[in-house]
Amino acid sequence: MKKREITSVLYEYNSPAELEKVYERLIENAKKAAENAYAPYSKFKVGAAVLLENDEIVIGNNQENAAYPSGLCAERVAIFYANAKYPDKSIKAIAVAAINNNSFVKEPISPCGSCLQVMLESEKKTKSSIKVFLYGQKQTLMAESINQFLPINFNGDLLLK
């Protein structure tokens, strides 16, 4: 038996103001999108903002449904909308912000596994990495690629051989 240890690298910022302007603006877009989420059941409102290679920002927010599984997370709404509108543009970055009990979460939340899997698909499709910014009032986290969240993953390379 051999032990394999896997390390993830994340960067912590006290405030989005420490980031390059373009990413600060991306987080602002995610925060604004969170305010417009449709989350009457969980009351957990999430916003996502996607930065494309043409420097356009596309936003999304969670859309819930009385039939619970019919709803969708903010990240996938944003990514699918970006893919529908700009099918050939790669995603440079995504920012996520969440509101719980009427205020932005203190500690950032992570995207769920299904959203990470969709982000991974985008990275593989365009052979480029996506920076992830997770906003919290106390700190903002940044990862340089989806690999930091899913170092072991299932992807199309395994199917297309």
Ligand code: THU
């Ligand atoms: N949700 C997101 O939109 N993104 C995440 O990263 C985590 C969870 C949504 C799904 C559901 O509408 C609500 O938050 C509670 O799980």
